[in-house]
Amino acid sequence: MNFLAPIGRIVLGFLAATGRLVIFAFHGLRHAVLPPFYLRLTGRQMMSIGYFSLPVVGLTALFTGMVLALQIYVGSARFNAESAVATIVVIGITRELGPVLTGLIVAGRVAAAMAAEIGTMRVTEQIDALVTLSTNPFKYLVAPRLIAGLTMLPLLVVVADIIGVLGGYLVSIESLGFNPATYLHNTFNFLEPIDVISGLVKAAVFGFIISLMGCYQGFHSKGGAKGVGRATTEAVVSASILILASNYAITELFFAK
Amino acid sequence: MSARIKIGLAGVRKSFGPKRVLDGLDLDVREGESLVVIGGSGTGKSVMLKCILGLLRPERGAITVDGEPVLGMGSDDRERTLRKFGMLFQGSALFDSLKVWENVAFGLIQGRGMKRAEAKPIALGKLAEVGLGPEVGELSPAELSGGMQKRVALARAIAADPEIIFFDEPTTGLDPIMSDVINELIVDSVKRLGATTLSITHDMASARKIADRIAMIHKGRIVWIGTAAEIDHSGNPYVDQFIHGRAEGPIKMEVLRP
Numbered sequence A: 001m002n003f004l005a006p007i008g009r010i011v012l013g014f015l016a017a018t019g020r021l022v023i024f025a026f027h028g029l030r031h032a033v034l035p036p037f038y039l040r041l042t043g044r045q046m047m048s049i050g051y052f053s054l055p056v057v058g059l060t061a062l063f064t065g066m067v068l069a070l071q072i073y074v075g076s077a078r079f080n081a082e083s084a085v086a087t088i089v090v091i092g093i094t095r096e097l098g099p100v101l102t103g104l105i106v107a108g109r110v111a112a113a114m115a116a117e118i119g120t121m122r123v124t125e126q127i128d129a130l131v132t133l134s135t136n137p138f139k140y141l142v143a144p145r146l147i148a149g150l151t152m153l154p155l156l157v158v159v160a161d162i163i164g165v166l167g168g169y170l171v172s173i174e175s176l177g178f179n180p181a182t183y184l185h186n187t188f189n190f191l192e193p194i195d196v197i198s199g200l201v202k203a204a205v206f207g208f209i210i211s212l213m214g215c216y217q218g219f220h221s222k223g224g225a226k227g228v229g230r231a232t233t234e235a236v237v238s239a240s241i242l243i244l245a246s247n248y249a250i251t252e253l254f255f256a257k
Numbered sequence B: 001m002s003a004r005i006k007i008g009l010a011g012v013r014k015s016f017g018p019k020r021v022l023d024g025l026d027l028d029v030r031e032g033e034s035l036v037v038i039g040g041s042g043t044g045k046s047v048m049l050k051c052i053l054g055l056l057r058p059e060r061g062a063i064t065v066d067g068e069p070v071l072g073m074g075s076d077d078r079e080r081t082l083r084k085f086g087m088l089f090q091g092s093a094l095f096d097s098l099k100v101w102e103n104v105a106f107g108l109i110q111g112r113g114m115k116r117a118e119a120k121p122i123a124l125g126k127l128a129e130v131g132l133g134p135e136v137g138e139l140s141p142a143e144l145s146g147g148m149q150k151r152v153a154l155a156r157a158i159a160a161d162p163e164i165i166f167f168d169e170p171t172t173g174l175d176p177i178m179s180d181v182i183n184e185l186i187v188d189s190v191k192r193l194g195a196t197t198l199s200i201t202h203d204m205a206s207a208r209k210i211a212d213r214i215a216m217i218h219k220g221r222i223v224w225i226g227t228a229a230e231i232d233h234s235g236n237p238y239v240d241q242f243i244h245g246r247a248e249g250p251i252k253m254e255v256l257r258p
Helices: A004-033 A039-049 A051-077 A082-123 A126-132 A137-174 A180-189 A193-219 A224-255 B045-053 B075-082 B100-111 B116-129 B146-158 B176-193 B204-210 B228-233 B237-244
Strands: B005-016 B019-030 B034-038 B060-065 B085-088 B164-168 B196-201 B213-218 B221-227
Touching (some): A004 A137, A039 A137, A039 A193, A082 A126, A082 A137, A082 A180, A082 A224, A126 A137, A126 B045, A126 B085, A137 A180, A193 A224, B005 B196, B019 B034, B019 B045, B019 B060, B019 B196, B034 B204, B045 B060, B045 B085, B045 B164, B045 B196, B085 B146, B100 B146, B164 B176, B176 B196, B176 B204, B196 B204, B204 B228, B213 B228, B213 B237, B221 B228, B228 B237
Parallel strands (some): B034 B196, B034 B213, B085 B164
Antiparallel strands (some): B005 B019, B005 B060
């Protein structure tokens, strides 16, 4: 029966960790909606997540749109359906690739930075110092990051959607010889509001996940520089996995028949 | 002395996994006194301070501040109680994303909602009290030496004129002269504020300088307590071994001998 013990330990450990994360998220959200609000800190986080992620998100979207147009052209040419390229590119970008790739790119950039910063504050007792200075660390550190993640990711995804579709357009017109007017017509005529809205809802959830995992892993880091390094890695890995898993769940919610 | 008890700990127990760090610790800190707790590394000194501040939660025992039990307090009451405290951390724990003056003014601005323009002169005044000019206020903590960081941390601890100040190893890692400077500053600021202080250290020179009373902690319990003058004639083997820094005695260091 001894072989069951490790399985039990893993299951209990997983449940305990999930419980801790849910409680952490609940506290973070509660402080995000209750005053006082740290507007200056929230603004700074919005700049860091939103504005400074623009170049990398833009480039990712551009190349993704370009390669998507190429691949779909090659695939659809096999059964003479080249006219579907524009529609498939815009739906692929707005529903899936825009939000997911933006989420993953920002997770690598932002969740890591948050975990490293908060983790260093934890191991150098700066978070304890906040408490002794009558400042709630959830309100001061977690809430501004959650608000910034939740609001900035949808904006980034709007930009990614536009640039991604533009990338597809450029390749289709310049290299594949499509007629610009027809391409644009096919892009917008078959696009439905739900395609964009579902992508933006995904983006908000991904933004929340990114900030949550960055803060959570940083908050619980221990053991000096090595612990902060581990927290940083775990923040990126856990945020990425949660993004992919929640992406499936949200898609199921929106589009399952 | 019949002074009021400012902080009371009774039977406080705290473990980390199988390791029991505080094992039924009893200690009273009287109002207005400077109590120094001495003891080796890993004997539970820092854990004791963190339990009082609510940063750690003991499994058993009672802790009171001004007669009010602090364990199990709601967050509003706890915040109100924490306003009485200032703390100097062992590693200074300055916020490196903020300038020096913003660090000193942090408790005033964030904790008490004071305007930045009002808090800045107070912060610069506190920096002056610890011997640092206004130009230092504009630097970032990373640009300061360890001794200067300690002084900034001291200025931050006293910025809101707290009733109670904790000093966690205030002189660790400093040269003897800078240690003495910090000790002097501690004594001066405490006198000026009339605060109750609880310090933990293993630096005997520091303990003698700042203490009214000294308590010795060993294996999570207080094994001796008396006035600073009595410590040399305590008759307590633990205290004798500690203050003379002998390897032989009742305190066994957990080291592997060849």
